[in-house]
Each structure stands twice: as structure tokens, then as C-alpha cells.
Amino acid sequence: MSKRQDQGFEHPTSSEITPREIYRDRRHFLAAAGVGAAAGVAALTAHHAQATPAGGGQPAPGKLAALASHKNTALSTTQTPTPYKDVTTYNNFYEFGTSKSDPAKNAGSLKTRPWTVVVEGEVHKPRTFGIDDLLKLAPMEERVYRHRCVEGWAMVVPWLGYSLSHLLKAVEPTGNAKYVEYITLLDPAEMPGQNDPILQWPYLEGLRMDEAMHPLTLLTFGLYGEVLPNQDGAPMRMVIPWKYGFKGGKSIVKIRLVEKQPVTSWMRAVPQWYGFYSNVNPDVSPQNWSQSNERLIGQGGGFGGLFSPRVPTQLFNGYGAQVASLYQGMNLTKFF
Amino acid sequence: MGTSTALSWPRRLLRGRAVKPLIFLLCLLPFAGLFWRGWSNNLGPNPEQTVIWTTGLWALRLLLITLAVTPLRKLTGWAELARLRRMFGLFVYFYALLHFTAWLGLVNGFSVDMAVRDIAKHPFVLAGMSALLLMTPLALTSTNGMIKRLGARRWQTLHRLVYGVGVVAVFHFWWGKLAKNNTASPTVYALILAVLLGLRLWWAWRAAQARRAHLKGERPADDQGKSRSLA
Numbered sequence: 001m002s003k004r005q006d007q008g009f010e011h012p013t014s015s016e017i018t019p020r021e022i023y024r025d026r027r028h029f030l031a032a033a034g035v036g037a038a039a040g041v042a043a044l045t046a047h048h049a050q051a052t053p054a055g056g057g058q059p060a061p062g063k064l065a066a067l068a069s070h071k072n073t074a075l076s077t078t079q080t081p082t083p084y085k086d087v088t089t090y091n092n093f094y095e096f097g098t099s100k101s102d103p104a105k106n107a108g109s110l111k112t113r114p115w116t117v118v119v120e121g122e123v124h125k126p127r128t129f130g131i132d133d134l135l136k137l138a139p140m141e142e143r144v145y146r147h148r149c150v151e152g153w154a155m156v157v158p159w160l161g162y163s164l165s166h167l168l169k170a171v172e173p174t175g176n177a178k179y180v181e182y183i184t185l186l187d188p189a190e191m192p193g194q195n196d197p198i199l200q201w202p203y204l205e206g207l208r209m210d211e212a213m214h215p216l217t218l219l220t221f222g223l224y225g226e227v228l229p230n231q232d233g234a235p236m237r238m239v240i241p242w243k244y245g246f247k248g249g250k251s252i253v254k255i256r257l258v259e260k261q262p263v264t265s266w267m268r269a270v271p272q273w274y275g276f277y278s279n280v281n282p283d284v285s286p287q288n289w290s291q292s293n294e295r296l297i298g299q300g301g302g303f304g305g306l307f308s309p310r311v312p313t314q315l316f317n318g319y320g321a322q323v324a325s326l327y328q329g330m331n332l333t334k335f336f
Numbered sequence: 337m338g339t340s341t342a343l344s345w346p347r348r349l350l351r352g353r354a355v356k357p358l359i360f361l362l363c364l365l366p367f368a369g370l371f372w373r374g375w376s377n378n379l380g381p382n383p384e385q386t387v388i389w390t391t392g393l394w395a396l397r398l399l400l401i402t403l404a405v406t407p408l409r410k411l412t413g414w415a416e417l418a419r420l421r422r423m424f425g426l427f428v429y430f431y432a433l434l435h436f437t438a439w440l441g442l443v444n445g446f447s448v449d450m451a452v453r454d455i456a457k458h459p460f461v462l463a464g465m466s467a468l469l470l471m472t473p474l475a476l477t478s479t480n481g482m483i484k485r486l487g488a489r490r491w492q493t494l495h496r497l498v499y500g501v502g503v504v505a506v507f508h509f510w511w512g513k514l515a516k517n518n519t520a521s522p523t524v525y526a527l528i529l530a531v532l533l534g535l536r537l538w539w540a541w542r543a544a545q546a547r548r549a550h551l552k553g554e555r556p557a558d559d560q561g562k563s564r565s566l567a
Contacts, residue, residue, distance in 0.1 A: 079360075098518050100380075100381070100382070151515075151516075153385075198517055273515065285458075288460040288511065288512060288515045290442070290450070290454050290457070290458075290460060291459075292450070295382060296384060297381050300379060303374040303383065304374055304377045304379030304380070304386075304421055305383050307389065310443070312337070
């Protein structure tokens with residue numbers, strides 16, 4: 001166990017990483033071995049035993065369009081990614097229903113092409129971007145991030161995207177730009193959950209300008225080497241790894257730079273529990289339950305993984321070395 | 337007595353020998369389903385949540401079924417329904433205990449310290465805990481022997497705690513769902529509970545009126561004798 005730490009990230013011993021080629025190859029291997037299900041399963045099991053690091057579920061991407069990227073290991077955790085199936089079938093995306101399984105079932109109605117994103121407000125060069133412009137705006141990176149939901153569960157996801165700062169710099173923020181708000185598509189025909197007045201639609205989330213400009217804040221277009229599945233926020237979403245998952249607005253159509261702190265959808269709905277910052281913090285739980293620990297999804301084990309223990313939650317979801325300075329001098333109990 | 341041939345078929349069915357074992361197995365189905373899903377590694381991406389939600393939901397459903405026995409009996413006149421009430425009640429406790437154990441073990445790792453902090457800090461957890469505690473004396477005194485020892489009247493008074501359990505349990509569910517701003521289904525459960533408890537209040541009020549009328553020497557209402565029992 002010769003892990004080394006820098007910038008707050010644990011780096012792996014080389015034996016712990018599953019090379020991308022291997023998990024990629026598995027699919028081809030399986031397809032080639034498609035003489036019969038039994039043969040396939042046997043082959044998979046044998047290969048799985050070879051290639052998987054201890055304790056990890058083996059990822060298996062779906063069949064969406066591939067998205068080329070290069071790995072950004074400096075900004076990646078070395079934890080084993082949560083299986084693709086769990087990342088894409090266990091979602092909170094109220095626009096498609098309130099059950100975790102609803103988004104995967106219902107998000108087929110969302111049309112992600114053509115897609116435009118308006119960037120406006122306190123900027124010198126407001127602009128409407130087509131999705132293809134956005135895909136080309138900066139080099140696409142793969143970053144494996146920890147993902148912590150406010151409900152007390154966590155995942156590890158290999159996202160594809162680039163820092164939001166690239167987009168913000170392109171529109172040249174004015175001196176008045178203090179906050180960034182980002183807004184999900186409003187279209188009850190494509191997003192049937194919007195017929196239920198559970199939240200005020202469209203979904204709105206926001207960041208302080210320095211949070212938005214932080215390199216970790218990822219404008220995200222894909223996961224597991226492919227474009228985002230609709231249920232995960234296609235074609236473009238936000239990922240802020242040190243905050244609870246709901247800060248990551250999905251299927252974004254508008255980004256506004258503003259002077260005043262936005263009132264986000266969740267702050268409007270249940271203000272006693274949802275603050276603007278929503279930083280992952282094991283010591284602060286305005287929620288119904290303690291945030292001191294979390295269940296990592298897809299760990300496997302007997303009884304569907306029921307008895308795999310919870311793990312302690314880390315301040316800022318473990319990204320404290322990178323982001324704690326943003327909140328220096330702030331009372332994080334008050335500004336939760 | 338030879339009167340049973342004159343009874344309607346639901347009453348004959350309810351008197352039958354097969355009813356209790358059948359209802360017992362039906363009440364066990366949600367648990368069996370969970371166990372099967374666990375055995376076959378099919379509890380979903382978040383097995384902890386599946387177990388906690390399923391057991392909690394069935395505890396609440398069975399609680400409402402238990403509370404529906406008496407109103408249903410009065411409305412239909414099927415006295416035989418009363419035979420089933422204890423079994424429903426004990427299954428409420430069974431699922432509530434499973435729900436509690438799952439929370440204690442899976443969420444808090446059987447750490448009493450953490451559990452106590454959780455209860456003290458979160459009204460939602462406190463409500464669930466209170467419901468379980470209020471149910472415990474009812475489960476413990478559910479035997480025929482305990483009814484005799486306490487005396488029917490005192491036993492009945494004690495078991496009116498179940499109304500409190502209903503209110504607290506629905507609050508627990510409602511407050512939990514408020515976290516996701518999605519209180520539609522708790523509202524349905526609250527309305528059913530309101531109807532079930534409302535009927536009892538209505539009957540109690542009518543019984544009181546009838547007693548007053550009787551004392552004044554007026555003609556007693558025909559349901560006076562029946563409606564004294566609220567449980």
C-alpha cells in the first residue's frame with residue numbers, strides 16, 4: 001500500500017487501476033464470444049476475475065455515441081468507478097419523475113439535438129451556443145469524481161467535460177458578475193415530470209463566481225467515454241464534486257451571470273433545509289438525517305450489497321485541499 | 337345454532353378455518369418478497385433504502401388496515417372481522433421492528449450513540465421512534481392472558497394508544513417525504529387516517545347524544561348499546 005497523496009487526492013498503486021483498454025475490450029470480447037449466453041457469462045466471469053481490482057464492480061458502458069477525451073489524472077480520484085448500470089438507472093431527475101428508476105424509464109422523450117445554450121447577463125459578449133460549438137470549445141477531459149447525494153448515498157463517476165471557466169471566459173464576465181445561475185430546459189411535453197408542481201420549474205441552481213471559475217467545476221457532456229444518457233442530464237450538465245449532487249443542474253439551456261445570489265429551486269421549495277452553498281459537510285445536517293456517513297452504491301457483496309457498511313463522509317466530499325480556501329472565514333453552519 | 341346458513345358469503349368466509357392462515361401468509365408476502373430480492377441479489381442499486389422504505393411502508397399500510405377493521409365491522413355488520421384485528425396489529429409491529437432494525441444497523445451501524453444523536457437532532461426520526469415505543473406495550477399485551485389480567489376495560493383504554501401511533505406514524509412519513517418536497521403520497525395516507533379516526537369521533541359523539549337523550553327519558557337511539565365501544 002504505497003499510496004501517495006498530493007493536492008488532497010489519493011493516488012493509486014498501479015495495480016489498482018483498471019486500464020481503459022481492458023474494460024473497453026471486455027465488450028468486444030463478449031461480443032466476439034457470443035456463441036451462447038453460457039459461454040459469454042463464463043468468459044466474462046473469468047476475465048472479470050483477472051481485470052477487476054479487489055472489491056470493485058466492473059464498469060460496462062452502454063451504446064451511446066463515443067466522446068473522445070484525455071484523462072485528467074491530476075483531478076481524478078483513484079476509487080473504482082460505480083458500475084455504469086447504477087450510474088444510469090439510479091437517478092434523481094424530477095423532470096422525469098420522483099422515483100430513482102423513473103428518469104431511466106421516461107427520459108427517452110427528451111430531444112437533445114438540436115440544442116442551444118444561451119449565455120447572458122453580466123457579460124461583455126453574450127452568446128447562444130449550439131451544442132456542437134460547446135463540444136469543441138475546450139479539450140474534453142475524463143475526470144473521475146466522487147459524487148455525494150444529499151440523501152446519504154455516493155457514487156464514483158468518470159465524467160467527460162472541461163472546466164466551466166473555459167465557457168465563462170469566452171463570454172467575458174463584467175465586473176458586476178458575482179454569481180452564475182444555470183437553468184434546465186422547461187418543456188413539459190419532453191419532460192413529463194414538469195406537469196407535477198413538486199418544484200417550481202424550470203430547475204434553477206447557481207454558484208458564486210469563484211466557485212464557478214474553480215477548475216474542479218466541470219461543464220459535463222459525457223460519462224464512461226460516451227455522451228451523457230438523457231437521465232444523467234444530456235446533453236450538458238454541471239458537476240461540482242464538493243457539493244451535494246443536486247447542485248449539478250441537468251440538461252442546461254441557459255447560463256446567466258448575475259449580481260445577486262440566486263434563489264435556487266430547492267431553496268424556494270424547502271428553505272429550512274436547502275442552502276445556497278450545499279457543500280458536503282459531515283458536521284452539518286439541516287436535513288432529516290445525519291450527513292456523517294454515506295452508502296457507496298454498487299459495492300456488491302451478498303444480499304445485493306445490503307450489508308456492505310457505510311463509509312464516513314469527508315468535508316467537501318474529500319476536495320477540501322482544493323476548495324476549502326473558497327470558504328475561509330465563513331461560518332459553514334450558517335452558510336450551509 | 338343453525339343460523340350460519342342464513343349468513344352472507346363474506347361472513348361465512350370470514351368464519352372459515354382458512355381465513356387466518358391465509359391472511360397470515362398475505363401479511364408475510366412483503367417480507368418474503370424482500371427476502372427473495374436479497375437472496376437473488378436484486379434489491380436495486382441502493383439495497384439499504386429498498387429495505388428501509390419497504391418495511392416502513394408496509395408497517396404504515398398494515399396500521400391503517402388494523403384501524404379500518406372496526407369501522408368496517410360497524411359499517412357492514414360483519415362481526416367476524418374482529419377476529420383478524422390482532423394479527424394485523426402484530427404484523428404492524430413486525431414490520432415496524434424490521435424498519436427500526438434496518439435503520440439502526442444499516443444507517444447507524446448498530447451504534448447506539450449515533451442513533452441517539454440522530455433521534456435527538458431530527459424530529460422525523462423522533463416521530464418514527466415514538467411510534468415504535470407507543471406500539472410496544474400494545475404488542476406486549478396482545479395475548480388473551482394479558483387481556484384477562486388487565487381487565488377488558490383497562491386493556492381497551494390502553495389500546496387506544498393505537499390512535500396516537502397512527503398520527504405519529506403518518507407524521508413520520510410526511511416529514512420524511514418533505515425532504516424531497518414530495519408529500520403527495522403521505523397526504524393520501526393522512527386522509528385515510530383522518531377518515532378512520534373521524535368515523536370514531538362521529539360515533540362517539542352520537543353515542544354521547546344518545547346517552548343524554550336516554551337520561552332525559554326520551555326514546556333511546558337504536559345504536560346506543562353498540563356504539564359505546566370505540567376501539
